[in-house]
Amino acid sequence: MARRAAILSVLIVLALAAVWGAFRLAPRWLRGSRDAAPAGAASVPAAPAAAERKIKATLYYVAEDGLSLAPQEREIAFADAVAAQARSIIEAQLADPPPPLGSAIPPGTTLRSVFVSERGDAFVDLSAEVSSKHPGGVLEELFTVYTVVDALTVNLPAILRVQILVNGRQADTLAGHVDLRRPLQKNLSWLAAPAGARPDAP
Numbered sequence: 001m002a003r004r005a006a007i008l009s010v011l012i013v014l015a016l017a018a019v020w021g022a023f024r025l026a027p028r029w030l031r032g033s034r035d036a037a038p039a040g041a042a043s044v045p046a047a048p049a050a051a052e053r054k055i056k057a058t059l060y061y062v063a064e065d066g067l068s069l070a071p072q073e074r075e076i077a078f079a080d081a082v083a084a085q086a087r088s089i090i091e092a093q094l095a096d097p098p099p100p101l102g103s104a105i106p107p108g109t110t111l112r113s114v115f116v117s118e119r120g121d122a123f124v125d126l127s128a129e130v131s132s133k134h135p136g137g138v139l140e141e142l143f144t145v146y147t148v149v150d151a152l153t154v155n156l157p158a159i160l161r162v163q164i165l166v167n168g169r170q171a172d173t174l175a176g177h178v179d180l181r182r183p184l185q186k187n188l189s190w191l192a193a194p195a196g197a198r199p200d201a202p
Contacts, residue, residue: 053078057155059093060147060191061101068192069143069150070101082158083116090114090124093151104143106133112168120160121183122152128167134175139190141177146187153186161185 054075063070076092079085090111097103108129115123126148134144149162161183165171171180 057089057092057151059089059151060104061097062104062143063192064100066102067139069104069147069190070192072098072101074098082156083114083122086116086122086124086152086156086159087111087114089151089155090148093147104140104147106130106135106144108133116159120158122156122159122162123165123183124148124152124162125165125168130164131166131171131174136175138177141173141175142190144174145178145180145184146190149184150186150188154188 055078056073057076058071059074060069060071062068074092077088079088094103094105094109094111106129108127110127110129112125112127114125117123130144134141145164148164152159152162163170163183164174164180166174173180
């Protein structure tokens with residue numbers, strides 16, 4: 001019995017060796033080589049990564065003279081929902097301004113959340129730094145408030161008014177001058193006059 005098992009094992013080994021030898025001697029196309037494509041075969045390029053969709057939005061920064069807001073068109077990420085697009089706009093507005101312009105938003109301010117009601121009121125919840133690090137002054141506070149209000153009402157027709165919240169709560173003011181207890185409408189009174197315009201032009 002042991003001798004028969006040994007003979008059977010030898011026969012199996014010889015059969016496997018014969019199969020392996022035939023495989024090695026076969027043409028490469030028959031072996032299904034994986035390291036080279038057949039002559040004339042076209043290679044398929046990798047699919048390019050989908051580019052993130054962008055839109056242009058008008059954002060607002062403090063002009064060089066410090067006495068007005070200068071509108072600047074910037075590219076921002078596109079979003080389908082109004083609230084998501086509003087978030088994208090405010091996040092871009094909170095980013096560093098293009099030189100030589102300045103930011104009306106106190107340093108360290110972050111966006112906590114954005115909510116848009118069916119009536120067209122947007123509620124923008126900013127971190128506590130927007131108030132605690134504000135430099136004060138009537139003009140400076142107006143610039144901060146209307147940078148946010150105008151960035152949304154100018155770029156998103158669905159938003160008619162904006163109310164700024166501070167750290168999740170309604171605030172009376174940021175620095176004691178502008179009433180924030182209700183949503184505010186667009187106000188472009190502080191924009192820089194176009195180049196060449198007369199100071200007394202309507």
